[in-house]
Amino acid sequence: MIKKLLVCSALLTLCSNMEAQNPESIFLRSYKQDLRTELNTTRKTIFPNKTVRLSENDMLLGYCHENDLLTGLGNNKASTFNCAIFLPEELINNLKGCHITNIRIGMNSSTNLESSSVWISRDLQNAPAYTQEITFQQGWNELTLDIPFEIDGSGLYIGYTTTLSSLDGLQPYEVFPIGLNHTPTENGLFIKQNDGTWENLYAGGYGSLMLQCTVTGQIPQNDILIKDVTERTGIHGEKTTLETTVTNKAKTAVSSIDLTYTLNGHTNQINDIRFEPVLQTAESETLSFEIICPKETGYHDIQVSIDQINGQEDEYPADNTATGKIISLSQTAHKKVVMEEFTGTWCGYCPRGAVAMDKLTREMPDNYIGIAVHSDEMETASYYPLLDGVYSFPSATINRIVSCDPYYGTNNNNYGIKNDILNMLDYPSAADIKIKATYTDQTQTRLDVTSLVTFYLNSSTNPYQLAYVLTEDGVTGLQSNYYSGATNLPDDLAHLGEKGTYITDFEFNDVARGIYDCMGIEGSLEETLQENVEMSHHYTISIPETVINKNNLKLTALLLNTETGEIINANQIALKNIPTTGFDQISIPLKATIKATNDRLIIHTPVHEPLTAEIYSCNGTLLNSIVFEEQTVLPTDGLKGPHIIRVTDGQNVIVRKLSF
Numbered sequence: 001m002i003k004k005l006l007v008c009s010a011l012l013t014l015c016s017n018m019e020a021q022n023p024e025s026i027f028l029r030s031y032k033q034d035l036r037t038e039l040n041t042t043r044k045t046i047f048p049n050k051t052v053r054l055s056e057n058d059m060l061l062g063y064c065h066e067n068d069l070l071t072g073l074g075n076n077k078a079s080t081f082n083c084a085i086f087l088p089e090e091l092i093n094n095l096k097g098c099h100i101t102n103i104r105i106g107m108n109s110s111t112n113l114e115s116s117s118v119w120i121s122r123d124l125q126n127a128p129a130y131t132q133e134i135t136f137q138q139g140w141n142e143l144t145l146d147i148p149f150e151i152d153g154s155g156l157y158i159g160y161t162t163t164l165s166s167l168d169g170l171q172p173y174e175v176f177p178i179g180l181n182h183t184p185t186e187n188g189l190f191i192k193q194n195d196g197t198w199e200n201l202y203a204g205g206y207g208s209l210m211l212q213c214t215v216t217g218q219i220p221q222n223d224i225l226i227k228d229v230t231e232r233t234g235i236h237g238e239k240t241t242l243e244t245t246v247t248n249k250a251k252t253a254v255s256s257i258d259l260t261y262t263l264n265g266h267t268n269q270i271n272d273i274r275f276e277p278v279l280q281t282a283e284s285e286t287l288s289f290e291i292i293c294p295k296e297t298g299y300h301d302i303q304v305s306i307d308q309i310n311g312q313e314d315e316y317p318a319d320n321t322a323t324g325k326i327i328s329l330s331q332t333a334h335k336k337v338v339m340e341e342f343t344g345t346w347c348g349y350c351p352r353g354a355v356a357m358d359k360l361t362r363e364m365p366d367n368y369i370g371i372a373v374h375s376d377e378m379e380t381a382s383y384y385p386l387l388d389g390v391y392s393f394p395s396a397t398i399n400r401i402v403s404c405d406p407y408y409g410t411n412n413n414n415y416g417i418k419n420d421i422l423n424m425l426d427y428p429s430a431a432d433i434k435i436k437a438t439y440t441d442q443t444q445t446r447l448d449v450t451s452l453v454t455f456y457l458n459s460s461t462n463p464y465q466l467a468y469v470l471t472e473d474g475v476t477g478l479q480s481n482y483y484s485g486a487t488n489l490p491d492d493l494a495h496l497g498e499k500g501t502y503i504t505d506f507e508f509n510d511v512a513r514g515i516y517d518c519m520g521i522e523g524s525l526e527e528t529l530q531e532n533v534e535m536s537h538h539y540t541i542s543i544p545e546t547v548i549n550k551n552n553l554k555l556t557a558l559l560l561n562t563e564t565g566e567i568i569n570a571n572q573i574a575l576k577n578i579p580t581t582g583f584d585q586i587s588i589p590l591k592a593t594i595k596a597t598n599d600r601l602i603i604h605t606p607v608h609e610p611l612t613a614e615i616y617s618c619n620g621t622l623l624n625s626i627v628f629e630e631q632t633v634l635p636t637d638g639l640k641g642p643h644i645i646r647v648t649d650g651q652n653v654i655v656r657k658l659s660f
Contacts, residue, residue, distance in 0.1 A: 054214070055216075056219075057216055057217060057218070057219055058101075058214055058215065058216050058219065059214070059215045059219045059250075059251040059281060060212050060213075060214055060215075060281065061087065061092075061212065061213050061214075061215050061281060061282055062085065062104075062211055062212035062213060062282065063085055063183070063185040063187065063188035063208040063209070063211075063282060064106070064181045064183075064188075064208050064209070064210050064211065064212065065181070065280070066104075066106075066140065066212075068106075068181035068182070068183070068210065069181065069182060070106060070108055070179050070180070070181065070210065071108070071179075071180045071181070071182060071207055072108030072109065072173055072176035072177065072178060072179065072180070073108075073176050073178045073180055073206060074164070074175055074176035074177055074178055076175055076176075077164075077167065077175070078112075078163075078164050078165060078166055078167055079163070079164055080115075080161065080162070080163040080164075081161070081162055081163070081164070081177065081178055081191075081192075082159065082160075082161050082191070082192035082198075083159050083160060083178055083189070083190065083191055083192075083209055083211075084121075084124070084157045084158060084159025084160075084190040084198075084209070085157070085158055085159065085187060085188055085189070085190065085208070085209050085211050086155060086156070086157050086187040086190060086200075087155060087156045087157075087158065087187070088155045088187060089153065089154050089155045090225055090227075090319065091225070091247065091249060091282065092151055092153065092155070092156065092249075093153045093154075093316075093319075094220050094223050094249055094250075094315070094316040095151045095153070095215055095217070095219075095220075096151060096152060096153035097150070097151070097217060097218065098150075098151050098215050098216060098217030098218065098219065099148035099149060099150050099151065099215070099216050099217055100120065100145065100148065100149040100151065100158075100213045100214070100215055100216075101144065101145055101148045101214050101215070101216045102142065102143065102144050102145065102213065102214035103118050103143045103145065103158065103211070103212070103213045103214075104140055104141065104142055104143070104211070104212045104213070104214075105118065105134075105136070105140070105141045105143070105160055105179070105210065105211050106139065106140050106141075106179040106210030106211070107136050107137070107138055107139065107141060107177055107178075107179045107210075108138070108173065108174075108176055108177055108178065108179045108180075109138055109170075109171075109173060109174040109175075109176065109177040110136040110137050110138045110177065111138075111169075111170055111171075111174045112164055112165050112166050112167075112168070112169075112170060112174075113136050113162045113163065113164060113165075113177060114162075114163050114165045115161075115162070115163045116133065116134050116135065116136050116160065116161065116162040116163070117131050117132060117133050117134060117160065117161050117162075118131070118132050118133075118134050118143055118158075118159075118160045119131045119132075119158075119159055119160065119161065120149050120156055120157070120158050121156070121157045121159070122154060122155070122156060122157070123157070124157055124190065124192075124198045129149070130145070130147070130149050132145060132146060134160070136162060136177075148216070151215070157190065158211060158213055159190070159209075159211070160211075162177065164177060178209070179209070179210035180206060180207035180208060180209060180210060181207050181208050181210060182207050183207060183208055184202055184206060184207055184208060185202065185208045185284075186200075186202050187200070187202070188202065188207070188208025188209055189201045189202060189206055189207065189208055189209050199391065201391065219250070219251050220249065220250040220251065220315045220316060221250055221251055221252045221312070221315065222250050222252055222254075222309040222310060222312045222313070222314060222315055223248075223249040223250040223309070223314055223315050223316045224246050224247065224248060224249065224250075224254065224257065224306050224309055224314060224320055225246065225247040225249050225319045225320070226244055226245070226246050226247075226304060226305070226306055226319070226320055226321065226322045227244070227245055227247075227319075227322045228244060228245040228322070229242070229243075229244045229302065229304055229322045229323060229324025230242070230243040230244065230324065231324055231325045231326075231327065231561075231564055231566075232324075232326055232327070232427065233326075233327040233328075233329055233427055233428045233429065233430055233568075234293035234326065234327070234328060234329065234428060235293060235328075235329055235330075235331065235332060235428060236293050236294060236295045236296065236297055236328040236329065236330060237292065237293060237295050238292070238293055239290045239291070239292055239293075240290070240291060240293050240326070241288050241289070241290055242261070242288070242289055242290070242291050242302070242304075242324075242326070243286050243287065243288050244286070244287050244304050244322055244324070245284055245285070245286055245287075246279070246284065246285060246287060246306070247282070247283070247284040248279045248280060248281055248282065248283055248284075249281075249282075249316065249319075250281065250309075250315070251281060252310065253278040253279060253280050253281075254275055254278060254279040254309055254310060255274065255275055255278045255279075255310055256272050256273060256274050256275065256309075256310060256311070257273050257275075257306055257307075257308065257309050257310075258270070258271045258272065258273070258306070258307040258308040259273065259287075259304060259305060259306050259307060260304075260305050260307055261291065261302055261303065261304045261305070262302065262303045262305075263291065263294065263300060263301075263302045263303075263326065264294055264300055268291075269307070270289055273287060273289075291326070293326060293328040293329075294326070294328045295328070296328065297328050297329055297330050297456065297457040297458050297531055298327070298328060298457050298458050298459045298529075299325050299326075299327055299457075299459055299461070300325065300326045300327075300328060301323060301324075301325060302323065302324050302325065302326050303321060303322070303323050304321070304322050304323075304324070305320060305321040305322075306320040306321075327430055327457060328457065329428055329430055329456040329457050330456045330457065330531055330532070331456050332428035332429060332456070333428070333429040333430065333431055333432040333433075333454075333456065333569055334366075334429075334432060335367065335425055335428070335429040335569055336366070336367055336368065336369050336569060336570045336571060336572070337367060337368055337369070337398060337399055337421050337424045337425060337570075338369045338370075338371065338398070338399055338400075338556070338558065338567045338570045339357070339360070339368070339369070339370050339371070339396050339397070339398050339406065339417070339421070340371045340373055340386065340396060340397050340400070340512075341353045341357060341370065341371070341372050341373065341394060341395075341396040341406040341510075342373050342375065342386075342387065342390045342393055342394060342395050342396065343372055343373070343374055343375070343393060343394050343406075344374060344375045344376045344393050345374070345376040345377065345378075345477060345478060345479050345480060345506075346376060346480055347393040347394060347480060348480040348481055348482030348483075348501070349393070349394060349482055349483075350393055350394040350479070350480075351479060351481055351483065351493075351496050351503070351506070352394065352406070352407040352408075352483075352493055352496075353372075353394035353396065353405075353406035353407055354372070354506075354508065354509070355407065355492055355493055355496070356406050356407040356415060356417050356418075357370040357372065357406065357509065357510055358509060359415065359418075359492060360417070360418065360421060361509070361510075363418070364418075364421065367421070367425055368421055369556055369570050369571075369572050370509075370510040371469055371471055371510055371512050371556065372471070372508065372509070372510040372511050372512060373386065373387055373512050374508075374511060374512065375387060375390070375393065377477075378475070378477075378508070378511055378546070380512055380513060380514050380515070380544070380546070382514050382515045382516065382517075382518060383512055383515055383518060384518075385518045385519060386518060394406050394407070396417070398420055398421065398424055399424055399566055399567040399568075400560075400565050400566055400567050401564070401565070401566045402420060402424070404417065404420060405417070407493075414490040414492075415490070415492060429568050429569040430455055430456060430457055430464075430568055430569070431453050431454060431455040431456065431464070431559055431568065431569055432453070432454045432569070433451060433452070433453050433557050433559055433569055433570065433571040434451070434452040434453075434571065435449065435450070435451055435452075435555060435557045435571050435572075435573050436449070436450045436452075436573075437449045437450070437555055437573065437575060437578055438578055438579045438580060439578065439579070439580040440540070440580075441580065442580055444543065444550050444580065445542065445543050446540055446541070446542055446543065447540065447541040447542075447543060447555070447575070448538070448539075448540055449468060449538065449539045449540070449541060449555065449557075450536060450537070450538050450539075450652075451466055451536065451537045451539075451557045452534050452535070452536050452653070453466070453525060453534070453535045453536075453537070453559065454532060454533070454534045454535070455529045455530070455531065455532075455533070455535075456531055456532065457529060457531055458529060458530060458531045459528070459529040460528055461527075461528075462525060462526065462527050462528060462529050463561050463562050463563040463564075464520075464525055464529075464559055464560065464561055464562070464568070465519075465520030465521055465522065465523075465524050465525060465559075465560050465562055466520065466521055466524040466525065466537050466539075466557060466558065466559060466560070467515060467516060467517055467518065467519070467520050467521060467557075467558040467560055468515070468516045468521075468539060468541060468555060468556065468557055468558070469512060469514070469515045469516075469555070469556040469558065470512070470513040470514045470515075470541065470543070470544070470547075470553060470554070470555060470556075471510045471511055471512055471513060471553070471554045471556065472511045472513050472547055472548065472549070472552050472553055472554075473509040473510065473511075473552040473554070474507060474509065474549065474552045475507070475508040475509075475511050475548060475552075476505050476506065476507055476508070477506060477508065478502055478503070478504055478506065479502070479503045479506035479508075480501070480502055481496055481499050481500065481501055481502060481503050482501070483496035483497050483499075484496070484497065484499055484500050484501045485497060510554075513544045513546055513547055513553075514541070514544050516539065516541060519560070519562070520558075520560040520562055521537075521539065524537045524539075525537060526655055528657055530616075530644050530655065530657070533616065533644055533646060533655055534646075534648075534653050534655075535653060535655060536652055536653040538652070541555075550575065550576075551575075551576045551577075552576070553574075553575040553576075554572055554573065554574050554575060555572065555573055555575055556570055556571070556572040557570060557571050557572075558570050590605070590611075590647065590648070590649055590652035590653070590654055591605060591606060591654075592604065592605040592647050592654050593605070594645055594647070594654075594656050594658070596636065596658045596659075596660060597636075599635065599636055599637050600633050600634065600635055600636055601615070601633065601634040601635075601636050601645065601658075602631070602632075602633055603628075603631065603632050603633075603634070603645075603647060604630065604631045605630060605631070605647070606630070608629060608630065609629065609649065610627055610628070610629060610649075611627070611628055611629065611647060611648065611649050612625065612626070612627050612628075612647070612648050612649075612650075613625070613626050613628060613632055613634060613645070613646070613647050614645070614646045614647075614648075615634060615636075615639075615643055615644070615645060615646075616643065616644040616645075616646065617643060617644070623639070623643070636660050639660040640660055641659060641660065642657055642658070642659045643657070643658060643659070643660060644656070644657055645657075645658055
């Protein structure tokens with residue numbers, strides 16, 4: 001299966017559907033005054049295109065096409081605009097020695113534009129390496145460089161600066177001169193903000209800058225970049241789907257490729273993978289193909305290589321191989337998908353996110369967990385590492401690897417987010433999580449938490465860490481509502497049209513009161529993973545003062561892969577009516593001394609209560625078990641090689657790996 005990509009990175013783009021709002025000072029706005037169209041566009045501003053005639057030694061490079069539907073962005077006032085695209089080194093390192101000879105820019109409007117220039121820069125913090133003045137016209141603008149700019153193989157920003165001197169006499173769309181298409185790409189839109197900083201607006205879903213450059217020289221005809229082999233889980237001996245991203249770096253459109261992949265020393269070939277439509281210069285797509293998971297559980301390295309492009313050899317083979325990992329599991333865990341929604345009471349489009357989250361909670365209680373991360377009076381500083389990177393509200397991440405609108409989802413359909421959650425459930429999780437919690441005193445100011453995690457693979461390395469999130473339901477307050485008065489809303493949003501522009505008694509659920517730690521608690525799990533062996537983690541949480549009603553609290557445990565940033569599984573419990581214990585009754589983490597001699601295993605603990613000691617083989621088979629207090633001796637006659645020792649008091653667990 002081949003699906004069209006809009007990006008060249010691991011994260012999918014935030015779906016704009018033209019109703020997203022930026023926090024604090026919004027730089028780009030709609031040309032309309034109607035708030036319900038707040039992001040976008042001139043919608044159908046279409047202008048004559050000039051067909052580019054390229055010689056054999058020319059190639060057109062950019063993130064747009066000359067026949068793309070044009071949209072316009074601006075800030076609804078007289079301003080100076082600085083816009084750029086970025087051509088990263090990995091995209092143009094095969095063009096070293098070639099020259100940029102021509103730059104084309106599509107403008108939504110040119111009225112009252114002054115002091116305009118086109119420039120090329122190797123970074124955005126210093127003066128451009130090349131600048132040339134231009135007088136803009138609406139539509140495509142062709143600029144032949146006075147001095148061709150030589151490409152040295154390093155990354156380049158290509159952009160323009162123009163000043164809208166006045167709004168006098170302008171049509172509504174003309175105050176939004178920046179020309180964009182409708183396709184966001186990772187490096188397709190950089191804007192200099194009012195405070196002088198540059199921002200990559202890819203995550204905002206605006207589209208890509210209508211800008212292309214002509215490159216002249218020894219142009220490659222066949223060259224593909226392959227990267228981002230997605231880490232995948234699967235059940236051992238069964239099929240799983242592998243995905244990798246490819247980008248066309250050459251002049252010739254790619255219609256087919258042949259590839260090979262190597263897994264555990266065995267190489268397999270897949271021929272004649274077709275691209276429909278063809279892959280144009282600088283375009284990316286995701287390739288999906290099935291493989292069989294190795295029978296041995298654990299991490300397995302996989303290498304994917306492009307053999308041929310359109311039946312020809314790759315002219316720049318240095319970047320036609322990528323690596324990744326397959327995680328083979330003995331069984332799948334009960335999976336729950338986590339959506340972290342970024343929202344604000346000031347954001348008039350954010351109510352749709354709350355609607356979707358409430359629906360998901362009702363419809364998928366066993367497979368979905370929602371966390372509302374606020375950027376308002378309910379925000380929590382512990383979520384800043386994620387919140388600081390959010391440019392558009394409402395928005396969301398699913399398991400921190402897919403970014404999208406919390407209602408429309410990645411495909412921009414009404415309540416399309418449910419399909420995204422269901423798709424995420426298709427990938428098995430490597431571990432199950434159980435949570436237990438008690439308040440440590442009658443004032444319920446501290447929470448004692450125990451997580452029990454069981455992995456279904458063996459691995460000498462462990463990239464996983466735990467994090468905990470406290471959320472509160474039933475918080476009421478004031479919410480801005482841009483849907484007020486709308487009559488053409490989907491059924492599940494129709495009630496918002498009946499509300500005022502401010503809803504005074506809006507009910508906020510899943511409000512994040514704190515996360516501990518946002519990127520995972522270091523050392524929260526054992527270093528080595530053993531199949532079907534339960535690990536435990538203890539943690540104490542101080543209940544934040546922002547909590548209004550402790551009976552409405554929920555505790556979520558997140559299992560994070562620190563290498564990929566993915567939430568691989570989670571579980572959640574309600575804290576209403578959980579037990580309260582005195583400090584003298586709190587379970588002390590289990591401690592034990594475990595020593596192996598030639599023919600026996602000696603286990604000593606300071607605990608004066610029944611404990612269980614068990615010996616497992618490395619494949620998870622229980623070989624011996626005994627109940628004891630304080631000290632026991634287990635025979636190890638006949639045991640050779642590594643084995644797993646497990647000691648538990650029924651709540652706490654110690655696991656050790658020993659060789660005999």
